Amino acid sequence: SYxxxxxxxxxxxxxxxxxxxxxxxxxxxxxxxxxxQKPGQAPVLVVYRNTNRPSGxxxxxxxxxxxxxxTLTISRVQAGxxxxxxxxxxxxxxxxxxGGTRLTVL
Amino acid sequence: QLLVQESGxxxxxxxxxxxxxxxxxxxxxxxxxxxxxxxxxxxxxGLHWIGSISSGGNTYxxxxxxxxxxxxxxxxxxxxxxxxxxxxxxxTALYYCALIRGTIMFDPWGQxxxxxxxx
Numbered sequence: 513s514y515x516x517x518x519x520x521x522x523x524x525x526x527x528x529x530x531x532x533x534x535x536x537x538x539x540x541x542x543x544x545x546x547x548x549q550k551p552g553q554a555p556v557l558v559v560y561r562n563t564n565r566p567s568g569x570x571x572x573x574x575x576x577x578x579x580x581x582x583t584l585t586i587s588r589v590q591a592g593x594x595x596x597x598x599x600x601x602x603x604x605x606x607x608x609x610x611g612g613t614r615l616t617v618l
Numbered sequence: 619q620l621l622v623q624e625s626g627x628x629x630x631x632x633x634x635x636x637x638x639x640x641x642x643x644x645x646x647x648x649x650x651x652x653x654x655x656x657x658x659x660x661x662x663x664g665l666h667w668i669g670s671i672s673s674g675g676n677t678y679x680x681x682x683x684x685x686x687x688x689x690x691x692x693x694x695x696x697x698x699x700x701x702x703x704x705x706x707x708x709x710t711a712l713y714y715c716a717l718i719r720g721t722i723m724f725d726p727w728g729q730x731x732x733x734x735x736x737x
């Protein structure tokens with residue numbers, strides 16, 4: 513079965529750029545979606561189909577997908593961006609989530 | 619704006635069947651554009667897909683749960699449901715329902731409902 517690998521944690525200084533990776537075999541061939549989950553809240557879609565932002569999501573959130581790695585990039589990180597982030601794909605009629613990455617803002 | 623909301627018992631005994639419902643508002647559950655899904659999150663852990671159902675009734679289940687899961691749609695009440703049989707403590711989790719759009723992305727999610735399996 514298909515697997516997605518994310519780092520357990522990423523730390524970034526306030527107003528710097530955070531990059532969260534999602535590794536998978538030939539992931540470039542898949543549509544990758546990203547979710548943000550703040551403590552005590554439901555997940556929220558922040559990037560869909562690799563590079564697209566839903567309405568209401570700040571332009572600071574962007575995504576890319578190449579080779580075996582998809583990346584969520586958060587520019588000018590704010591304290592409010594501190595959360596868990598999950599990548600997700602659809603493979604062979606199965607939904608797969610990455611294990612999640614805890615973003616800590618220093 | 620289409621919204622979803624989970625409901626159901628917060629406590630289930632071991633070996634019994636967990637039953638949850640997801641009410642859909644702001645749109646029709648029969649729309650051919652959507653699927654409807656369930657995701658769970660054990661305390662302190664990550665997201666785990668349970669299964670999904672299309673407007674046409676096609677179901678897709680996580681292989682690890684397939685033998686115990688049933689997802690169905692009630693068009694008369696504009697809602698869909700989850701049944702998970704023979705539960706154990708390992709099924710204790712926050713259960714989310716969600717609308718699934720386009721290239722199988724989950725948006726929006728319900729607020730989640732905590733289900734504890736305990737005698």
